[in-house]
Amino acid sequence: MEKFTKLTAVAAPLPLTNVDTDMIIPARFLKTIKRTGLAEGLFYALRHDGDGKPVDFVLDRPAYKSAKILVAGANFGCGSSREHAPWALLDAGIRCVIAPSFADIFYNNCFKNGILPLVLPQDEVDKLLDDAERGANAVVTVDLETQTIHGPDGGSIAFEVDAFRKHCLLNGLDDIGLTLEKAPKIDGFEERQKIGQPWLYA
Template sequence: MDKFTKLTGIAAPMPLINVDTDMIIPKQFLKTIKRSGLGVNLFDEMRYDDDGNEIPDFVLNKPAYRDAQILVAGDNFGCGSSREHAPWALLDFGIRCVIAPSFADIFYNNCFKNGILPIVLPQEQVDMLMDDAERGANAVVTVDLESQTITGPDGGSISFEVDAFRKHCLMNGLDDIGLTMEKASSIKAFEADAAQARPWV
């Protein structure tokens, strides 16, 4: 998984509460087990009409936000089913950071495991960033994971909290497999010792 250290990009405003995982990636797109290719169907039912045409008013269809890498969202983002396809779709579209007052627990955990930084902030600070995000192409925000700060277009800075272990994993690009592989030499040594001690196993 790609490392997350500092991200500077367009922030897209999505001031909706209770955005569930079926809204993020509808159930008909869950047949794949690949992490790629889902970005085109991110927020499918809000992005496209019944004929598959883009809905111009949807935020990610607007020219200023087509390359957004940060999403400023409403309360309880990622609620609903536990589908890991939701962070996969966000990541495949290009979203590396989601900022909201709260997240559903499973979605929140899945974000870290897939290289997305979910940031929880008080509503007042989310509202400030939402205002920044409304600037369109000028809505450039910098998220610095090392210093745990968010810098808005005007240079104002907001601090955020993140679990130290999760921060380590994101900054070093370590998913669950990567964490295991960090211990590869210890695992091999254990298996060698076990094979000598119990050759019949």
């Protein structure tokens, strides 16, 4: 998993509440277990009309093509527990989502996939949404180590994050990475077990 330390990037505004995981990535795009190629289906219903023709959507505008931060409304990621939702965001380059609240499963899945989901009070989210309306000038810095967000005007917002999840993101540790950190202890256990219970390895 890619480390998350400090991210300076364009922030895109998505001031919608109750964006569920089917809006993030519709079910018809879930036919793969690969984490790549999912950006095509990201927010598909918001990016296309009923005939599948592209409509004006914030992430398709030239100013936000390189956006890596998404500022959204409350209850982001509600609905089904599909892990493809954070996969699709990540495949599109989104590394941080800021909202007043998240659905629990989506929130947890973000951390496991290298995305930082930040919960902020509505008034601070509104300020960042206003900043994000500046297009290519909506450059925001999210510093995980100092737990601060710096806006384009130089203002600063502090945020809280669980210490263990912070450690995992700073070090690029997903569930597999956390297990591999204990590889010496696992190897030691297996060596002792081979001596005490050799029939298990016959």
